[in-house]
Amino acid sequence: MTWASRGKTAVVGIGTSKISRKAEKPLGLLALDACRAALEDAGVKPEEVDGLVTYPDQPFLGAGNRDGEDLVTVNFLIDHGGLAKDIKWYSQISSGMIPSAFIEGVHALASGTCNYVLVWRAMHLPQGTYGAWRSNRAGGDTQFTAPFGAANPFQWHGLAYQRYMDTYGAKREHMATLVTNSRRNANLNEAAYFYSQPMSFEDYMNARMISDPLSLFDCDIPVEGCIALLLTTGDRATGLKQKPAYIAGFGQQATKRPSLTTYTMDDHMICGGSTTSKIWEMSGLGPKDIGAAQLYDGFSPSTYYWLEAAGFCGRGEAWQFVQDGRIALEGELPVNTFGGSLSEGRLHGMGHLAEAVRQVTGRAGPRQVVDCHASIALDGSPMLRNAGILFTSEP
Amino acid sequence: MPDTSPRPVPAPDPLTQPFWDATAAHRLEIQRCAACGYYNHPPKRLCDQCTSPDLGYAEVSGRGKVYSFTVMRQTSIAGFEDKVPYTTMLVELEEQPQLLLAATVPGAGDGIAINQPVELWWEPIEDGFVLPQFRPIA
Numbered sequence: 001m002t003w004a005s006r007g008k009t010a011v012v013g014i015g016t017s018k019i020s021r022k023a024e025k026p027l028g029l030l031a032l033d034a035c036r037a038a039l040e041d042a043g044v045k046p047e048e049v050d051g052l053v054t055y056p057d058q059p060f061l062g063a064g065n066r067d068g069e070d071l072v073t074v075n076f077l078i079d080h081g082g083l084a085k086d087i088k089w090y091s092q093i094s095s096g097m098i099p100s101a102f103i104e105g106v107h108a109l110a111s112g113t114c115n116y117v118l119v120w121r122a123m124h125l126p127q128g129t130y131g132a133w134r135s136n137r138a139g140g141d142t143q144f145t146a147p148f149g150a151a152n153p154f155q156w157h158g159l160a161y162q163r164y165m166d167t168y169g170a171k172r173e174h175m176a177t178l179v180t181n182s183r184r185n186a187n188l189n190e191a192a193y194f195y196s197q198p199m200s201f202e203d204y205m206n207a208r209m210i211s212d213p214l215s216l217f218d219c220d221i222p223v224e225g226c227i228a229l230l231l232t233t234g235d236r237a238t239g240l241k242q243k244p245a246y247i248a249g250f251g252q253q254a255t256k257r258p259s260l261t262t263y264t265m266d267d268h269m270i271c272g273g274s275t276t277s278k279i280w281e282m283s284g285l286g287p288k289d290i291g292a293a294q295l296y297d298g299f300s301p302s303t304y305y306w307l308e309a310a311g312f313c314g315r316g317e318a319w320q321f322v323q324d325g326r327i328a329l330e331g332e333l334p335v336n337t338f339g340g341s342l343s344e345g346r347l348h349g350m351g352h353l354a355e356a357v358r359q360v361t362g363r364a365g366p367r368q369v370v371d372c373h374a375s376i377a378l379d380g381s382p383m384l385r386n387a388g389i390l391f392t393s394e395p
Numbered sequence: 396m397p398d399t400s401p402r403p404v405p406a407p408d409p410l411t412q413p414f415w416d417a418t419a420a421h422r423l424e425i426q427r428c429a430a431c432g433y434y435n436h437p438p439k440r441l442c443d444q445c446t447s448p449d450l451g452y453a454e455v456s457g458r459g460k461v462y463s464f465t466v467m468r469q470t471s472i473a474g475f476e477d478k479v480p481y482t483t484m485l486v487e488l489e490e491q492p493q494l495l496l497a498a499t500v501p502g503a504g505d506g507i508a509i510n511q512p513v514e515l516w517w518e519p520i521e522d523g524f525v526l527p528q529f530r531p532i533a
């Protein structure tokens with residue numbers, strides 16, 4: 001059954017801070033930049049914002065936790081945002097990626113709890129080697145992996161991708177199509193970290209290997225920055241500066257997995273499908289209705305898994321589906337039209353949400369997909385706790 | 396680049412101690428549910444399959460096959476800086492689908508194939524711990 005609140009909430013403003021490898025100011029100020037830009041974009045006054053929600057988690061265990069520097073929590077925005085004197089509602093989630101926070105905001109608006117909700121995702125890039133394992137003691141589940149030299153997320157993704165390639169016959173040159181397509185799109189996105197750097201097929205094939213079959217260009221580019229979205233109710237949305245992007249449906253992965261420490265490719269259809277089947281059911285739409293798909297690419301194979309789990313193609317077919325211009329801006333299903341995390345920068349899926357909003361409101365500039373009336377953003381790896389949102393141009 | 400970082404050693408807890416006690420005696424034991432027979436690895440407080448708290452340890456064959464492998468090129472894990480490239484394998488034990496154990500193979504994965512049979516061997520490391528390791532066999 002189609003969701004009763006379909007089209008009753010909308011995104012009305014987008015704000016992006018500077019995205020860089022090493023920011024000149026603390027993360028908290030980047031978050032304020034993004035939030036203020038989202039309000040200005042919508043033409044909404046800061047004091048009208050009475051709802052707040054984020055997913056502040058750090059990219060890996062052991063990163064710092066100083067508010068406004070290593071992460072930006074709801075408390076930071078209450079203290080420093082200059083928003084409504086008494087915020088009516090807030091939430092801060094710890095699982096399910098930023099779309100899960102976004103979904104909470106939708107609930108708050110749909111229930112009439114508040115009028116305007118800010119959703120933001122701020123990402124800090126800690127000093128030193130990203131995600132390095134430095135401890136000589138391995139406790140908990142890591143005692144079964146770290147003593148064996150397995151402690152980096154890219155190793156889990158490398159294992160899953162190797163099995164995918166072996167099972168379905170995919171090769172690195174097939175992935176080159178996906179990764180260079182994202183780069184071409186980033187070259188049309190001024191906010192992207194790799195805006196001015198093109199990537200050729202040869203560049204991809206000659207990339208330094210990280211954890212075979214994953215190369216450097218299969219891993220997203222860690223950055224510092226923040227993107228904020230302003231949400232409101234459907235009736236308020238029509239009187240503001242921008243065309244609204246209506247929320248048509250959403251989903252969260254809620255299937256049981258054998259273990260989170262071993263990232264097995266075999267789970268991708270069930271776990272990804274747990275999210276997308278709910279989105280299709282709520283919205284009454286399906287893969288054929290989607291004008292542009294923003295599919296998480298913290299590691300490039302995740303985009304393959306999403307294409308299959310969401311039903312854009314069959315199981316094991318994504319490596320063929322992405323060929324022949326099918327995912328290019330003018331193709332049958334444009335994918336990661338902003339460059340993805342691979343080329344815009346790793347904002348843990350917030351870039352995917354913002355781009356889906358731009359595409360359905362005709363605001364994507366040189367990378368605008370023609371007649372894009374529905375765009376889906378699926379965040380997180382399909383086998384892990386993930387979530388997604390479907391936006392439409394009409395309620 | 397220093398090549399002398401200490402390698403991570405297990406920090407057992409009451410749940411995992413029997414696993415390391417067994418490996419020290421060169422026996423591979425995996426947590427097994429007394430109610431439903433499901434093997435849980437890493438060990439759990441409650442069975443993944445049936446939620447029973449009645450969990451013990453049972454010896455397994457050590458036979459299995461390569462589930463997948465990846466060639467590690469980065470010097471981002473303490474104690475393994477001077478070992479790259481090496482190959483991280485996931486071994487699927489014959490007792491149960493997706494009962495997966497990590498293993499380390501020197502080198503860049505030459506000659507390793509998914510579904511290849513493996514054999515168990517024992518690697519003593521620091522502090523008296525013994526790792527159950529696997530290598531592919533022809």
Ligand SMILES: [Zn+2]
Nearest residue numbers: 428431442445
């Ligand atoms: Zn059981």
